[in-house]
Amino acid sequence: MPPSPIDPARLAALPADLRALFRAQEAMIEAERRRADDECSARLHVESELAASKESVERLELLVKEYERARFGKRSEKFNPDQMQLVLEDIEIAIAEVQERQDDRARRAGTAPSSGRTRRAARAFPAHLPRIEQVIEPENLECPCGCGRMAQIGEDRSRRLDVMAAQYRVIETVRPRYACAKGCTGVAQAPAPAHLVEGGIPTEALLAQVAVAKFSEHMPLYRQSQVLARHGIFIDRAVLADWMGTVAFHLAPLVERMSVVMKQSGRLFIDETRAPVLDPGRGRTKTGYLWAVLRDDRGHGGADPPIVVYHYAPGRGGDHAERILEGFDGILQVDG
Known part of the structure; x- marks a missing residue:
């Protein structure tokens, strides 16, 4: 409460009933001030929520326009499948953000979330992932009836997927040198280990x-x-x-x-695609081709693991295919 506008000495000299009336008036003024502050804070919060909602709506409208252009626009305006996936991801993220805002507003109001949002059930986690168990015990296990410590009758378990951020570290290799304490000739030291990038970090x-x-x-x-x-x-x-x-x-x-x-398989798939290649001396790129050769018999009951090998060739003629497939004797499937 702010200090009284009347000097405390003068206030003390007033009759008790008048002092009580004055204090009550001060309390009423303070309550009105707090109510006004709360209303101002609530108004600012509502304005902030409205601004955020308006921004979300504008963002969704923009994403919907991009989606419609990607799907129904002119051929020159259409996105490729990868770009379409990016647009869909942005739409899903924007929708989830709006739903989370609605749920948060409901939680602060003390009501159940009403956005209709459903959490997708996750698949079972792979067995090879390490499990770290965290047990959260109640603060007090003493029974209210005074009989002693409560007995455990069950438990609830929940699982969440965690990640440890990549941690860079420095491996410092030390190779001690040893020599005879009496000064004999010769030094003993382990050889330096071989590395892929010799002398590199x-x-x-x-x-x-x-x-x-x-x-x-x-x-x-x-x-x-x-x-x-x-x-x-x-x-x-x-x-x-x-x-x-x-x-x-x-x-x-x-x-x-x-x-x-x-090439020892009985069936292979092959396809080629253009790839820009630097052309030294000409100041621009030229067209090359990446040939993908694939083995994948899983759809035909095969037990061999899939393999794909990429080959570069300057063209897409049959002579390049013959060179790439040299030694193969089987069924070749191409993209017609």
């Missing part, structure tokens, strides 16, 4: 991480360089590219072996 685990992120998860090297920089590790994109060239060289025998094993 990456471990094989880091090389594998960069390769998977680029070639399987489609994260360009410049973005990976940015991720590393956020951890205080500054590695230029060109250095990452050099690492990937080394990895590609050492993986070449494995790719060759995969191709040999695949």
Whole structure:
């Protein structure tokens, strides 16, 4: 309560009933002030909610227009399937955000969420994932009747999927040197271990991480360089590219072996797609082709694991197909 506008000494000199009346008037004024503050706060909150809702509606309208253009627009305006998936994801995220706002408003009002939102049931977690059990006990287990400690009669379990963020670390290899204490000739020391990038800083685990992120998860090297920089590790994109060239060289025998094993199958699928290729000296790119050769007999009852091997060729003529499929004797399926 704010200080009284009347001097305390003067207030003390007043009769008791007058002092009580004055205090009651002060309390009434303070209550009115608090009510006005609450109404102002509530009005500001409502205005904020309305602004957020308006923004969500505008965003949904924009996403719906993009979806309609992607699906029903002119051919030149249509998105490819991957772009369509991005649009659908944005729409789903926007809808979930609106529903969460509605549920939050209902929870603060003390009512049940009314957005009609349903949580999709997750599949069973793979058995190989480690389980960390967290037991939450009540603060007090003493029985109210005074008979002692309560006995456990059951339990409720819930499972959530957690992740440990990637942690970069430095492996410091120490190779002690030993010599005779009496000064004999000779020094003993373990040989330096061989590494994929000799004299470089990456471990094989880091090389594998960069390769998977680029070639399987489609994260360009410049973005990976940015991720590393956020951890205080500054590695230029060109250095990452050099690492990937080394990895590609050492993986070449494995790719060759995969191709040999695949050609022993009775059925293969093959398709080619254009790929821009740098053309040194001309200042522009030229058209090359990536040929994908696939073995996947799972739909035909086959037990062999699927394999896909990519080959580069400067064209799409039959001579390139003959070279790529040399040694194969079976059924070849192409995209008609």
